[in-house]
Amino acid sequence: MKFIVENWYLFVMAIGSGAMLLVPMLRGGNAGLAPAGAVQLVNREKAVLIDVCGADEYAAGHAVGARNVPLAELETRLPSVVKNKALPLVLLCASGARAQRAAAIARKLGYANVQVLAGGLKAWREASLPVEKA
Secondary structure (H helix, E strand, O other), X not given: OHHHHHOHHHHHHHHHHHHHHXXXXXXXXXXXEOHHHHHHHXXXXXXXXXXXXXXXXXXXXXXXXXXXXXXXXXXXXXXXXXXXXXXXXXXXXXXXXXXXXXXXXXXXXXXXXXXXXXXXXXXXXXXOOOEEOO
C-alpha cells in the first residue's frame, strides 16, 4: 500500500495511457483503409471502388475508376453494380462519414470484404492519386 501512495502518479499515467488506447477502439476501432492500401487492393485483388456521394459531388470529382452508387440508393443498386459478393469493396465519400454508414449496409447485403477509405476523397487527393470529373 505504501508503494501505491508514494507512486500514485505512475498509476494515473498507466490509467491515462490505457484510456487513450481504449477510446479509439470504442469509437469504431479501425478508422479505415489508407489510400495506398486501397490502390493495392484494386491492383492485387480487383477491389471495386464505390463512391457513395450524390451525383452532383461525383460529377464534380471522384477517384479514377470509382463507380457512383449514392448512399440513399445503395441497398437497391449495389447488388446490380457489384454482382460478385466475394470481391473486395472500397467505399468512399467526401470525408468518410457516409462511407462508414454504407459499409454497414453493404455487410448487411452479404458483402464480406468491405473497407472504408479513411479520410475519403480528401485523403485520396492528399495522396496525389488521380481524380477525374464526370
